[in-house]
Amino acid sequence: MGEKGVYTYDYWRPAVTVDNVVFSFDGTHLNVLLIKRGNEPFKDCWAFPGGFLDEDETLEEAARRELKEETGLTTKYLNEVGAFSDLDRDPRGRTITVAFASVVQPNKTAAVAGDDAKDARWFNIHEMPKLAFDHEKICRMALWKLRIAFINTPVVFALLNDIFTLPEMQRLYTDVFSREFDRRNFQKKFLASGILTPVAQSDEEKKSPHSPIQYRFNEASYAHLREKMLRC
Amino acid sequence: MGEKGVYTYDYWRPAVTVDNVVFSFDGTHLNVLLIKRGNEPFKDCWAFPGGFLDEDETLEEAARRELKEETGLTTKYLNEVGAFSDLDRDPRGRTITVAFASVVQPNKTAAVAGDDAKDARWFNIHEMPKLAFDHEKICRMALWKLRIAFINTPVVFALLNDIFTLPEMQRLYTDVFSREFDRRNFQKKFLASGILTPVAQSDEEKKSPHSPIQYRFNEASYAHLREKMLRC
DNA sequence: TCAAAAGTGTTTAGATTACACCCATGT
Protein backbone atom coordinates (compact mmCIF):
# COMPACT_ATOMS: atom_id res chain seq x y z
CA MET A 1 0.00 0.00 0.00
CA GLY A 2 1.16 3.57 -0.59
CA GLU A 3 2.98 5.37 2.16
CA LYS A 4 1.22 7.91 4.32
CA GLY A 5 2.63 11.37 4.02
CA VAL A 6 1.80 14.73 2.56
CA TYR A 7 0.96 14.99 -1.08
CA THR A 8 0.22 18.40 -2.53
CA TYR A 9 -1.18 19.17 -5.97
CA ASP A 10 -2.14 22.34 -7.85
CA TYR A 11 -5.50 20.91 -8.83
CA TRP A 12 -8.06 18.74 -7.14
CA ARG A 13 -7.64 15.00 -7.59
CA PRO A 14 -9.97 12.14 -6.76
CA ALA A 15 -8.85 9.06 -4.87
CA VAL A 16 -8.61 6.07 -7.20
CA THR A 17 -9.26 2.48 -6.19
CA VAL A 18 -9.59 -0.87 -7.91
CA ASP A 19 -12.10 -3.59 -7.11
CA ASN A 20 -12.07 -7.26 -7.97
CA VAL A 21 -15.12 -9.28 -8.86
CA VAL A 22 -13.81 -12.81 -8.61
CA PHE A 23 -15.92 -15.58 -10.08
CA SER A 24 -15.57 -19.26 -9.35
CA PHE A 25 -17.57 -22.40 -9.99
CA ASP A 26 -18.06 -25.08 -7.37
CA GLY A 27 -19.45 -27.71 -9.72
CA THR A 28 -23.01 -26.58 -9.14
CA HIS A 29 -23.15 -22.80 -8.90
CA LEU A 30 -21.36 -19.67 -9.98
CA ASN A 31 -19.89 -17.97 -6.95
CA VAL A 32 -18.45 -14.56 -6.21
CA LEU A 33 -15.80 -13.81 -3.62
CA LEU A 34 -16.65 -11.20 -0.99
CA ILE A 35 -14.73 -9.99 2.00
CA LYS A 36 -16.17 -8.72 5.21
CA ARG A 37 -14.70 -5.27 5.68
CA GLY A 38 -12.58 -4.85 8.82
CA ASN A 39 -12.41 -1.06 8.62
CA GLU A 40 -14.72 1.88 8.15
CA PRO A 41 -16.51 2.80 6.06
CA PHE A 42 -18.97 -0.04 5.76
CA LYS A 43 -17.23 -1.93 8.56
CA ASP A 44 -18.59 -5.51 8.83
CA CYS A 45 -20.27 -5.11 5.49
CA TRP A 46 -19.56 -7.47 2.58
CA ALA A 47 -17.66 -5.99 -0.35
CA PHE A 48 -15.42 -6.87 -3.23
CA PRO A 49 -11.71 -7.09 -2.45
CA GLY A 50 -9.95 -3.97 -3.62
CA GLY A 51 -7.96 -0.98 -2.58
CA PHE A 52 -6.10 2.13 -3.60
CA LEU A 53 -4.01 2.48 -6.71
CA ASP A 54 -0.30 2.88 -6.01
CA GLU A 55 2.08 5.20 -7.77
CA ASP A 56 4.14 2.55 -9.51
CA GLU A 57 1.50 0.26 -10.94
CA THR A 58 -1.18 0.23 -13.62
CA LEU A 59 -4.79 -0.32 -12.67
CA GLU A 60 -4.58 -3.94 -13.76
CA GLU A 61 -1.46 -4.49 -11.69
CA ALA A 62 -3.18 -2.89 -8.72
CA ALA A 63 -6.13 -5.24 -9.13
CA ARG A 64 -3.85 -8.28 -9.14
CA ARG A 65 -1.90 -7.02 -6.14
CA GLU A 66 -4.99 -6.33 -4.06
CA LEU A 67 -6.44 -9.68 -4.96
CA LYS A 68 -3.27 -11.40 -3.84
CA GLU A 69 -2.99 -9.37 -0.64
CA GLU A 70 -6.58 -9.76 0.43
CA THR A 71 -7.33 -13.31 -0.64
CA GLY A 72 -4.10 -15.01 -1.69
CA LEU A 73 -5.52 -15.66 -5.15
CA THR A 74 -3.90 -15.18 -8.53
CA THR A 75 -5.66 -15.38 -11.86
CA LYS A 76 -4.82 -15.59 -15.54
CA TYR A 77 -8.12 -14.12 -16.67
CA LEU A 78 -8.59 -10.48 -15.66
CA ASN A 79 -10.85 -8.09 -17.53
CA GLU A 80 -11.92 -4.54 -16.96
CA VAL A 81 -15.56 -4.11 -16.03
CA GLY A 82 -15.69 -0.34 -15.99
CA ALA A 83 -15.07 2.85 -14.08
CA PHE A 84 -17.52 3.94 -11.40
CA SER A 85 -17.58 7.54 -10.33
CA ASP A 86 -20.87 8.48 -8.68
CA LEU A 87 -20.32 11.50 -6.48
CA ASP A 88 -21.52 9.87 -3.28
CA ARG A 89 -20.27 6.35 -3.78
CA ASP A 90 -17.70 6.58 -0.97
CA PRO A 91 -18.54 8.40 2.29
CA ARG A 92 -14.83 9.13 2.87
CA GLY A 93 -14.85 11.54 -0.02
CA ARG A 94 -14.69 11.60 -3.75
CA THR A 95 -13.36 8.26 -4.93
CA ILE A 96 -13.55 6.66 -8.32
CA THR A 97 -12.99 2.96 -8.76
CA VAL A 98 -12.12 0.79 -11.71
CA ALA A 99 -13.60 -2.67 -11.37
CA PHE A 100 -12.05 -5.82 -12.78
CA ALA A 101 -13.59 -9.23 -13.21
CA SER A 102 -11.49 -12.34 -12.83
CA VAL A 103 -12.10 -16.04 -12.65
CA VAL A 104 -10.32 -18.78 -10.73
CA GLN A 105 -10.50 -22.53 -11.03
CA PRO A 106 -12.37 -24.56 -8.40
CA ASN A 107 -9.30 -26.23 -6.94
CA LYS A 108 -7.58 -22.92 -6.45
CA THR A 109 -10.25 -21.26 -4.40
CA ALA A 110 -8.74 -21.72 -0.95
CA ALA A 111 -9.14 -18.02 -0.33
CA VAL A 112 -8.14 -16.70 3.04
CA ALA A 113 -8.97 -13.46 4.75
CA GLY A 114 -6.02 -11.11 4.42
CA ASP A 115 -4.99 -7.67 5.56
CA ASP A 116 -8.09 -5.56 5.66
CA ALA A 117 -10.58 -8.38 5.71
CA LYS A 118 -12.15 -9.96 8.77
CA ASP A 119 -13.56 -12.75 6.69
CA ALA A 120 -13.74 -13.92 3.10
CA ARG A 121 -16.45 -16.10 1.64
CA TRP A 122 -17.84 -17.32 -1.65
CA PHE A 123 -21.45 -16.39 -2.33
CA ASN A 124 -23.74 -17.80 -4.98
CA ILE A 125 -24.19 -15.05 -7.54
CA HIS A 126 -27.96 -15.27 -7.04
CA GLU A 127 -27.86 -15.16 -3.25
CA MET A 128 -25.75 -12.15 -2.44
CA PRO A 129 -25.89 -10.15 0.79
CA LYS A 130 -26.17 -6.37 0.86
CA LEU A 131 -22.94 -4.93 -0.45
CA ALA A 132 -20.87 -1.89 0.52
CA PHE A 133 -20.45 1.21 -1.65
CA ASP A 134 -21.96 0.84 -5.14
CA HIS A 135 -20.79 -2.74 -5.34
CA GLU A 136 -24.21 -4.02 -6.28
CA LYS A 137 -24.07 -1.91 -9.42
CA ILE A 138 -20.57 -3.21 -10.09
CA CYS A 139 -21.74 -6.76 -9.57
CA ARG A 140 -24.55 -6.43 -12.11
CA MET A 141 -22.18 -4.97 -14.66
CA ALA A 142 -19.58 -7.67 -13.99
CA LEU A 143 -22.11 -10.45 -14.53
CA TRP A 144 -23.27 -8.78 -17.71
CA LYS A 145 -19.72 -8.62 -19.01
CA LEU A 146 -19.11 -12.21 -17.98
CA ARG A 147 -22.00 -13.24 -20.20
CA ILE A 148 -20.50 -11.34 -23.11
CA ALA A 149 -17.17 -13.04 -22.40
CA PHE A 150 -18.86 -16.45 -22.37
CA ILE A 151 -20.21 -15.74 -25.83
CA ASN A 152 -17.00 -14.39 -27.31
CA THR A 153 -14.15 -16.06 -25.45
CA PRO A 154 -13.27 -19.45 -23.94
CA VAL A 155 -13.49 -18.02 -20.41
CA VAL A 156 -15.73 -20.92 -19.43
CA PHE A 157 -12.68 -23.18 -19.36
CA ALA A 158 -10.90 -20.86 -16.97
CA LEU A 159 -13.78 -21.47 -14.56
CA LEU A 160 -13.87 -25.25 -14.97
CA ASN A 161 -11.24 -27.69 -13.80
CA ASP A 162 -8.78 -28.81 -16.46
CA ILE A 163 -10.86 -31.96 -16.72
CA PHE A 164 -14.61 -31.62 -16.63
CA THR A 165 -17.86 -33.16 -17.80
CA LEU A 166 -20.47 -31.67 -20.08
CA PRO A 167 -23.22 -31.69 -17.44
CA GLU A 168 -20.92 -29.66 -15.19
CA MET A 169 -20.28 -27.21 -17.98
CA GLN A 170 -23.98 -26.94 -18.67
CA ARG A 171 -24.75 -26.17 -15.02
CA LEU A 172 -22.23 -23.36 -15.23
CA TYR A 173 -23.86 -21.95 -18.36
CA THR A 174 -27.26 -22.21 -16.70
CA ASP A 175 -26.10 -20.19 -13.72
CA VAL A 176 -24.27 -17.59 -15.79
CA PHE A 177 -27.17 -16.95 -18.16
CA SER A 178 -29.96 -17.67 -15.66
CA ARG A 179 -31.71 -19.90 -18.11
CA GLU A 180 -32.02 -23.56 -19.03
CA PHE A 181 -30.24 -25.12 -21.98
CA ASP A 182 -31.41 -28.19 -23.84
CA ARG A 183 -28.99 -30.92 -22.85
CA ARG A 184 -28.93 -32.59 -26.26
CA ASN A 185 -28.40 -29.38 -28.20
CA PHE A 186 -25.83 -28.16 -25.70
CA GLN A 187 -23.74 -31.30 -26.03
CA LYS A 188 -24.14 -31.45 -29.78
CA LYS A 189 -22.98 -27.89 -30.20
CA PHE A 190 -19.79 -28.23 -28.19
CA LEU A 191 -18.91 -31.69 -29.42
CA ALA A 192 -19.40 -30.62 -33.03
CA SER A 193 -17.20 -27.57 -32.52
CA GLY A 194 -14.23 -29.84 -31.86
CA ILE A 195 -12.84 -27.75 -29.04
CA LEU A 196 -13.38 -30.53 -26.50
CA THR A 197 -11.06 -33.53 -26.33
CA PRO A 198 -12.29 -36.58 -24.44
CA VAL A 199 -9.90 -37.63 -21.72
CA ALA A 200 -8.78 -41.23 -22.09
CA GLN A 201 -10.28 -42.99 -19.10
CA SER A 202 -8.76 -46.17 -17.77
CA ASP A 203 -11.01 -49.25 -17.93
CA GLU A 204 -11.68 -49.01 -14.21
CA GLU A 205 -12.99 -45.50 -14.49
CA LYS A 206 -15.29 -46.39 -17.37
CA LYS A 207 -17.94 -47.58 -14.98
CA SER A 208 -20.70 -47.50 -17.52
CA PRO A 209 -21.72 -45.86 -20.77
CA HIS A 210 -23.94 -43.59 -18.72
CA SER A 211 -21.56 -42.01 -16.32
CA PRO A 212 -20.41 -38.56 -17.51
CA ILE A 213 -17.56 -38.45 -20.00
CA GLN A 214 -14.60 -36.31 -19.06
CA TYR A 215 -13.25 -33.70 -21.44
CA ARG A 216 -10.38 -31.30 -21.68
CA PHE A 217 -10.34 -27.93 -23.47
CA ASN A 218 -8.46 -28.18 -26.75
CA GLU A 219 -6.79 -24.82 -26.99
CA ALA A 220 -5.28 -25.51 -30.40
CA SER A 221 -8.66 -26.36 -31.92
CA TYR A 222 -10.12 -23.22 -30.44
CA ALA A 223 -7.37 -21.06 -31.90
CA HIS A 224 -7.93 -22.71 -35.26
CA LEU A 225 -11.67 -22.12 -35.09
CA ARG A 226 -11.09 -18.49 -34.16
CA GLU A 227 -8.80 -18.04 -37.16
CA LYS A 228 -11.51 -19.29 -39.46
CA MET A 229 -14.06 -16.90 -37.96
CA LEU A 230 -11.81 -13.88 -38.43
CA ARG A 231 -10.97 -14.75 -42.01
CA CYS A 232 -14.60 -14.45 -43.01
CA MET B 1 -12.11 23.56 -15.32
CA GLY B 2 -11.15 23.09 -11.69
CA GLU B 3 -9.64 26.01 -9.85
CA LYS B 4 -5.90 26.23 -9.28
CA GLY B 5 -4.96 26.16 -5.65
CA VAL B 6 -3.33 23.89 -3.11
CA TYR B 7 -4.77 20.45 -2.55
CA THR B 8 -3.18 18.24 0.08
CA TYR B 9 -3.82 14.56 0.68
CA ASP B 10 -2.47 11.91 3.08
CA TYR B 11 -1.85 9.47 0.27
CA TRP B 12 -0.63 9.76 -3.28
CA ARG B 13 -3.29 10.32 -5.94
CA PRO B 14 -3.09 10.16 -9.71
CA ALA B 15 -4.46 12.88 -11.96
CA VAL B 16 -7.63 11.72 -13.67
CA THR B 17 -8.73 12.78 -17.14
CA VAL B 18 -11.43 11.85 -19.61
CA ASP B 19 -11.04 11.53 -23.38
CA ASN B 20 -13.66 11.55 -26.10
CA VAL B 21 -13.51 9.44 -29.22
CA VAL B 22 -16.19 11.05 -31.37
CA PHE B 23 -17.33 9.17 -34.44
CA SER B 24 -19.24 10.63 -37.35
CA PHE B 25 -20.19 9.51 -40.84
CA ASP B 26 -19.96 11.82 -43.85
CA GLY B 27 -21.95 9.61 -46.22
CA THR B 28 -18.86 7.82 -47.42
CA HIS B 29 -16.49 7.26 -44.53
CA LEU B 30 -16.38 6.85 -40.79
CA ASN B 31 -14.58 9.80 -39.26
CA VAL B 32 -13.07 10.60 -35.90
CA LEU B 33 -12.76 14.04 -34.39
CA LEU B 34 -9.27 15.17 -33.37
CA ILE B 35 -8.03 18.44 -31.98
CA LYS B 36 -4.63 19.93 -32.49
CA ARG B 37 -3.28 20.52 -29.02
CA GLY B 38 -2.53 24.15 -28.19
CA ASN B 39 -0.56 23.42 -25.04
CA GLU B 40 2.22 21.18 -23.86
CA PRO B 41 2.65 18.31 -23.64
CA PHE B 42 2.31 17.17 -27.24
CA LYS B 43 1.77 20.74 -28.42
CA ASP B 44 0.67 20.83 -32.09
CA CYS B 45 0.02 17.12 -31.96
CA TRP B 46 -3.40 15.66 -32.79
CA ALA B 47 -5.32 14.15 -29.89
CA PHE B 48 -8.79 13.32 -28.69
CA PRO B 49 -10.68 16.12 -26.99
CA GLY B 50 -10.60 15.63 -23.24
CA GLY B 51 -9.47 17.06 -19.96
CA PHE B 52 -9.36 16.75 -16.22
CA LEU B 53 -12.15 15.41 -14.07
CA ASP B 54 -13.73 18.03 -11.84
CA GLU B 55 -14.82 17.57 -8.24
CA ASP B 56 -18.55 17.86 -8.82
CA GLU B 57 -19.08 15.59 -11.81
CA THR B 58 -19.01 11.95 -12.74
CA LEU B 59 -16.65 10.72 -15.43
CA GLU B 60 -19.46 10.66 -17.96
CA GLU B 61 -20.49 14.19 -17.10
CA ALA B 62 -16.88 15.27 -17.45
CA ALA B 63 -16.69 13.68 -20.89
CA ARG B 64 -19.79 15.55 -22.02
CA ARG B 65 -18.55 18.83 -20.60
CA GLU B 66 -15.14 18.57 -22.23
CA LEU B 67 -16.71 17.64 -25.54
CA LYS B 68 -18.95 20.67 -25.37
CA GLU B 69 -16.15 23.01 -24.30
CA GLU B 70 -13.62 21.86 -26.88
CA THR B 71 -15.82 21.24 -29.89
CA GLY B 72 -19.31 22.55 -29.20
CA LEU B 73 -20.78 19.10 -29.75
CA THR B 74 -23.37 17.27 -27.72
CA THR B 75 -24.33 13.64 -28.12
CA LYS B 76 -26.99 11.22 -27.02
CA TYR B 77 -24.84 8.16 -27.45
CA LEU B 78 -21.91 8.02 -25.02
CA ASN B 79 -20.25 4.80 -23.98
CA GLU B 80 -17.26 3.98 -21.85
CA VAL B 81 -14.32 2.55 -23.75
CA GLY B 82 -12.06 1.82 -20.83
CA ALA B 83 -9.51 3.10 -18.36
CA PHE B 84 -5.92 3.62 -19.45
CA SER B 85 -3.21 3.77 -16.85
CA ASP B 86 0.21 3.02 -18.31
CA LEU B 87 2.86 4.57 -16.06
CA ASP B 88 4.45 6.69 -18.77
CA ARG B 89 1.38 7.67 -20.77
CA ASP B 90 1.58 11.34 -19.74
CA PRO B 91 4.96 13.11 -19.48
CA ARG B 92 3.51 15.59 -16.97
CA GLY B 93 3.28 12.83 -14.38
CA ARG B 94 1.10 9.96 -13.44
CA THR B 95 -2.28 10.38 -15.11
CA ILE B 96 -5.00 7.87 -15.73
CA THR B 97 -7.69 8.51 -18.29
CA VAL B 98 -11.11 7.07 -18.86
CA ALA B 99 -12.04 7.12 -22.54
CA PHE B 100 -15.55 7.47 -23.88
CA ALA B 101 -16.85 6.87 -27.36
CA SER B 102 -19.65 8.95 -28.76
CA VAL B 103 -21.32 9.40 -32.11
CA VAL B 104 -22.87 12.48 -33.74
CA GLN B 105 -25.07 12.81 -36.78
CA PRO B 106 -23.63 14.20 -40.02
CA ASN B 107 -25.59 17.43 -39.96
CA LYS B 108 -24.44 18.21 -36.46
CA THR B 109 -20.74 17.99 -37.09
CA ALA B 110 -19.94 21.67 -37.37
CA ALA B 111 -17.28 21.29 -34.75
CA VAL B 112 -15.17 24.28 -33.89
CA ALA B 113 -11.89 24.58 -32.13
CA GLY B 114 -12.48 25.59 -28.53
CA ASP B 115 -10.48 26.46 -25.45
CA ASP B 116 -7.36 24.38 -25.52
CA ALA B 117 -7.49 23.49 -29.18
CA LYS B 118 -5.75 25.30 -31.99
CA ASP B 119 -7.67 23.36 -34.57
CA ALA B 120 -10.27 20.61 -34.80
CA ARG B 121 -10.72 18.27 -37.74
CA TRP B 122 -12.44 15.09 -38.77
CA PHE B 123 -10.14 12.28 -39.89
CA ASN B 124 -11.06 9.13 -41.70
CA ILE B 125 -10.67 6.31 -39.21
CA HIS B 126 -8.27 4.59 -41.58
CA GLU B 127 -6.14 7.63 -42.29
CA MET B 128 -5.22 8.96 -38.89
CA PRO B 129 -2.17 11.08 -38.09
CA LYS B 130 0.21 10.28 -35.24
CA LEU B 131 -1.62 10.85 -31.98
CA ALA B 132 -0.58 12.26 -28.62
CA PHE B 133 -0.27 10.19 -25.42
CA ASP B 134 -1.52 6.62 -25.78
CA HIS B 135 -4.39 7.78 -27.95
CA GLU B 136 -3.64 5.28 -30.69
CA LYS B 137 -4.28 2.49 -28.22
CA ILE B 138 -7.48 4.21 -27.14
CA CYS B 139 -8.52 4.60 -30.76
CA ARG B 140 -8.11 0.90 -31.51
CA MET B 141 -10.11 -0.01 -28.43
CA ALA B 142 -12.84 2.50 -29.30
CA LEU B 143 -13.23 1.12 -32.81
CA TRP B 144 -13.36 -2.38 -31.42
CA LYS B 145 -16.12 -1.38 -29.02
CA LEU B 146 -17.97 0.44 -31.78
CA ARG B 147 -18.06 -2.81 -33.73
CA ILE B 148 -19.50 -4.60 -30.73
CA ALA B 149 -22.07 -1.83 -30.39
CA PHE B 150 -23.00 -2.14 -34.07
CA ILE B 151 -23.73 -5.81 -33.50
CA ASN B 152 -25.73 -5.37 -30.30
CA THR B 153 -27.34 -1.95 -30.46
CA PRO B 154 -28.94 0.38 -33.00
CA VAL B 155 -26.01 2.80 -32.78
CA VAL B 156 -25.76 2.81 -36.56
CA PHE B 157 -28.86 5.04 -36.69
CA ALA B 158 -27.22 7.55 -34.38
CA LEU B 159 -24.51 7.91 -37.00
CA LEU B 160 -26.84 8.22 -39.98
CA ASN B 161 -29.15 11.12 -40.72
CA ASP B 162 -32.73 10.61 -39.65
CA ILE B 163 -33.46 9.78 -43.26
CA PHE B 164 -30.97 7.63 -45.10
CA THR B 165 -30.59 5.10 -47.90
CA LEU B 166 -29.46 1.51 -47.67
CA PRO B 167 -26.34 2.02 -49.81
CA GLU B 168 -25.30 4.77 -47.39
CA MET B 169 -25.85 2.48 -44.46
CA GLN B 170 -23.89 -0.25 -46.14
CA ARG B 171 -20.94 2.05 -46.76
CA LEU B 172 -20.94 2.84 -43.06
CA TYR B 173 -20.91 -0.85 -42.14
CA THR B 174 -18.11 -1.44 -44.62
CA ASP B 175 -15.96 1.22 -43.02
CA VAL B 176 -16.72 0.17 -39.46
CA PHE B 177 -15.96 -3.50 -40.03
CA SER B 178 -13.32 -3.00 -42.71
CA ARG B 179 -14.95 -5.56 -44.93
CA GLU B 180 -17.36 -5.80 -47.83
CA PHE B 181 -20.96 -6.83 -47.42
CA ASP B 182 -23.07 -8.42 -50.13
CA ARG B 183 -25.51 -5.74 -51.19
CA ARG B 184 -28.44 -8.11 -51.73
CA ASN B 185 -28.02 -9.92 -48.45
CA PHE B 186 -27.43 -6.68 -46.59
CA GLN B 187 -30.66 -5.18 -47.85
CA LYS B 188 -32.64 -8.38 -47.36
CA LYS B 189 -31.52 -8.68 -43.77
CA PHE B 190 -32.48 -5.17 -42.73
CA LEU B 191 -35.67 -5.02 -44.73
CA ALA B 192 -36.80 -8.38 -43.36
CA SER B 193 -36.09 -7.25 -39.81
CA GLY B 194 -38.77 -4.60 -40.13
CA ILE B 195 -36.81 -1.93 -38.30
CA LEU B 196 -36.66 0.29 -41.39
CA THR B 197 -39.65 2.30 -42.52
CA PRO B 198 -39.60 3.66 -46.08
CA VAL B 199 -40.10 7.39 -46.19
CA ALA B 200 -43.02 8.40 -48.36
CA GLN B 201 -41.46 10.23 -51.26
CA SER B 202 -43.42 12.77 -53.25
CA ASP B 203 -43.93 11.96 -56.92
CA GLU B 204 -41.32 14.50 -57.90
CA GLU B 205 -38.70 12.86 -55.74
CA LYS B 206 -39.47 9.41 -57.11
CA LYS B 207 -37.26 10.02 -60.10
CA SER B 208 -37.06 6.39 -61.01
CA PRO B 209 -37.40 2.94 -59.56
CA HIS B 210 -33.62 2.80 -59.42
CA SER B 211 -32.74 5.79 -57.39
CA PRO B 212 -32.04 4.86 -53.76
CA ILE B 213 -35.04 4.48 -51.49
CA GLN B 214 -35.05 6.52 -48.34
CA TYR B 215 -35.69 4.97 -44.97
CA ARG B 216 -36.17 5.97 -41.39
CA PHE B 217 -35.26 3.99 -38.26
CA ASN B 218 -38.39 2.49 -36.71
CA GLU B 219 -37.60 2.66 -33.02
CA ALA B 220 -40.82 0.95 -31.99
CA SER B 221 -40.16 -2.05 -34.22
CA TYR B 222 -36.67 -2.29 -32.87
CA ALA B 223 -37.89 -2.28 -29.27
CA HIS B 224 -40.40 -4.95 -30.17
CA LEU B 225 -37.73 -7.09 -31.83
CA ARG B 226 -35.49 -6.68 -28.81
CA GLU B 227 -38.25 -7.83 -26.51
CA LYS B 228 -38.68 -11.00 -28.54
CA MET B 229 -34.94 -11.70 -28.38
CA LEU B 230 -34.84 -11.36 -24.61
CA ARG B 231 -37.84 -13.57 -24.08
CA CYS B 232 -36.05 -16.52 -25.68
C1' DT C 1 -38.92 -50.24 -7.88
C1' DC C 2 -38.79 -45.68 -8.77
C1' DA C 3 -36.84 -41.15 -9.46
C1' DA C 4 -32.91 -38.67 -11.18
C1' DA C 5 -29.20 -37.97 -14.19
C1' DA C 6 -26.73 -38.83 -18.49
C1' DG C 7 -25.92 -40.70 -23.16
C1' DT C 8 -27.66 -40.48 -27.95
C1' DG C 9 -30.17 -38.82 -33.07
C1' DT C 10 -33.69 -36.82 -36.09
C1' DT C 11 -36.48 -33.39 -37.97
C1' DT C 12 -37.89 -28.72 -38.84
C1' DA C 13 -37.53 -23.93 -39.12
C1' DG C 14 -34.84 -20.01 -39.55
C1' DA C 15 -30.72 -17.52 -40.83
C1' DT C 16 -26.82 -16.92 -43.66
C1' DT C 17 -24.37 -17.20 -47.79
C1' DA C 18 -23.61 -17.33 -52.59
C1' DC C 19 -24.86 -15.91 -56.79
C1' DA C 20 -27.24 -13.22 -61.72
C1' DC C 21 -30.08 -10.15 -63.96
C1' DC C 22 -32.36 -5.79 -65.17
C1' DC C 23 -32.80 -0.74 -65.23
C1' DA C 24 -31.34 4.03 -65.02
C1' DT C 25 -27.84 7.50 -64.88
C1' DG C 26 -23.94 9.93 -66.33
C1' DT C 27 -19.64 10.00 -68.94
Add this chain to the structure above:
DNA sequence: ACATGGGTGTAATCTAAACACTTTTGA
Protein backbone atom coordinates in the same frame (compact mmCIF):
# COMPACT_ATOMS: atom_id res chain seq x y z
C1' DA D 1 -22.23 2.45 -75.71
C1' DC D 2 -20.34 1.52 -71.59
C1' DA D 3 -19.24 1.65 -66.75
C1' DT D 4 -21.39 2.52 -62.33
C1' DG D 5 -24.65 2.07 -58.98
C1' DG D 6 -28.92 0.41 -57.38
C1' DG D 7 -33.18 -2.44 -57.34
C1' DT D 8 -34.74 -7.39 -56.86
C1' DG D 9 -35.07 -13.13 -56.11
C1' DT D 10 -33.69 -17.97 -55.64
C1' DA D 11 -31.18 -22.02 -54.26
C1' DA D 12 -27.97 -24.19 -51.02
C1' DT D 13 -25.93 -24.49 -46.77
C1' DC D 14 -25.48 -24.00 -42.05
C1' DT D 15 -27.25 -23.18 -37.52
C1' DA D 16 -30.60 -23.38 -33.94
C1' DA D 17 -34.53 -25.37 -31.84
C1' DA D 18 -37.66 -28.81 -30.65
C1' DC D 19 -38.27 -33.18 -29.17
C1' DA D 20 -38.17 -39.08 -26.93
C1' DC D 21 -36.08 -42.99 -25.53
C1' DT D 22 -32.71 -46.00 -23.06
C1' DT D 23 -29.37 -47.05 -19.31
C1' DT D 24 -27.35 -46.57 -14.84
C1' DT D 25 -27.16 -45.27 -10.17
C1' DG D 26 -28.69 -44.45 -5.74
C1' DA D 27 -32.53 -43.73 -2.58
